[in-house]
Amino acid sequence: MLKGLDHRLNAEVLYALRAMGHGDTLAIVDTNFPAETAAKTSTFGRLLRMENLTAAEAAEAVLSLLPLDTFVPDFAMRMQVVGAPAEVPPVQAEVQAVIGRVDGQQSPMVGIERFAFYEEAKKAFAIVQTGERRFYGCVIFRKGVMPPTL
Secondary structure: OOOOOOOOOOHHHHHHHHHOOOOOEEEEEOOOOOHHHHHOOOOOOOOEEEOOOOHHHHHHHHHOOOOEOOOOOOOEEEEOEOOEOOOOOHHHHHHHHHHHHHHOOOOOOEEEOHHHHHHHHHOOOEEEEEOOOOOOOOEEEEEOOOOOOO
């Protein structure tokens, strides 16, 4: 254990978060997502796991360290529900609440069609698979910058 770090963040996830640069993306996906396959084409090249957490719990842990790139509208993206793209299922609403609470951002996540989401995840810096079993527990965060300290 280290002081000041969310205990839910494991060493591999911490390494990936630290290695990411401005504009890089991190996909947090549910148990149904083809994560192992998609992670092979990510920059990190292998799947990261936070299997004992829900999507919202993983998002909260990640956002305790990861600044969002709020200069662009797609700083947070969600997989759209097939046949109902405007619907925001409870699992995504929970992640949206975390974004508001942890990062202070109230803008809604940008919806991405299911197969387009798969392609975006494949281009991510890294993919983290959670233990989320509810459908559509899949989001992507874009890393922002840390301001200088004065």
